[in-house]
Amino acid sequence: xxxxxxxxxxxxxxxxxxxxxxxxxxxxxxxxxxxxxxxxxxxxxxxxxxxxxxxxxxxxxxxxxxxxxxxxxxxxxxxxxxxxxxxxxxxxxxxxxxxxxxxxxxxxxxxxxxxxxxxxxxxxxxxxxxxxxxxxxxxxxxxxxxxxxxxxxxxxxxxxxxxxxxxxxxxxxxxxxxxxxxxxxxxxxxxxxxxxxxxxxxxxxxxxxxxxxxxxxxxxxxxxxxxxxxxx
Numbered sequence: 497x498x499x500x501x502x503x504x505x506x507x508x509x510x511x512x513x514x515x516x517x518x519x520x521x522x523x524x525x526x527x528x529x530x531x532x533x534x535x536x537x538x539x540x541x542x543x544x545x546x547x548x549x550x551x552x553x554x555x556x557x558x559x560x561x562x563x564x565x566x567x568x569x570x571x572x573x574x575x576x577x578x579x580x581x582x583x584x585x586x587x588x589x590x591x592x593x594x595x596x597x598x599x600x601x602x603x604x605x606x607x608x609x610x611x612x613x614x615x616x617x618x619x620x621x622x623x624x625x626x627x628x629x630x631x632x633x634x635x636x637x638x639x640x641x642x643x644x645x646x647x648x649x650x651x652x653x654x655x656x657x658x659x660x661x662x663x664x665x666x667x668x669x670x671x672x673x674x675x676x677x678x679x680x681x682x683x684x685x686x687x688x689x690x691x692x693x694x695x696x697x698x699x700x701x702x703x704x705x706x707x708x709x710x711x712x713x714x715x716x717x718x719x720x721x722x723x724x725x726x727x728x
Contacts, residue, residue, distance in 0.1 A: 519595040519681060527630030531702040533589035534684030549579030551693035555632050597706070598678050599626065599637070604671040605649060608656050614648040615656065617713065619675045621647070633686070635702030640682060646711055646724040673721070674714045679706035
């Protein structure tokens with residue numbers, strides 16, 4: 497259920513086909529990549545190679561960290577190397593911006609509006625977001641071009657009546673549908689929220705913005721009930 501200012505959806509799935517211009521957010525390791533891509537401004541502002549190097553070493557080269565942690569000379573060299581690797585990765589992962597992805601969002605349609613001849617849809621608004629987590633990152637996904645006019649499933653009364661009838665069982669109506677958002681990744685901004693470089697629990701906090709290219713309303717069997725592709 498979408499709340500006014502927060503969307504927490506355990507069944508939220510981000511998928512996309514394989515391809516050079518597409519990005520799979522469902523993979524927790526890949527999701528960390530988009531968060532690291534968003535660390536650019538934070539790294540410049542913090543300007544602390546010692547902290548950033550040790551943080552990257554501990555979180556992404558953990559076995560190496562434990563090999564060198566008790567030797568201050570080896571540890572120092574490893575931190576220097578890890579800092580350079582973080583800068584390299586942040587730059588490389590920045591290429592993710594501009595790639596395409598897909599969000600499949602489970603939701604429920606509301607009671608039929610007899611005056612407007614449609615089912616209102618409880619989907620994303622401009623004041624909601626999707627929480628998503630990776631291996632060491634948690635981030636909010638929002639869209640910069642939500643169109644409230646698309647929060648409906650138009651259907652004549654006779655077809656709507658049959659639509660409900662087919663979804664009815666033992667007096668209950670199955671109102672579950674899927675909103676499939678095809679979007680382009682516009683930006684990623686992130687920061688490290690801990691002051692302890694060896695704290696290891698999703699300590700990158702990010703904000704990802706997407707631009708919707710198409711919205712499809714789909715049933716459980718994959719049938720497309722409506723398509724909105726007039727986004728700007």
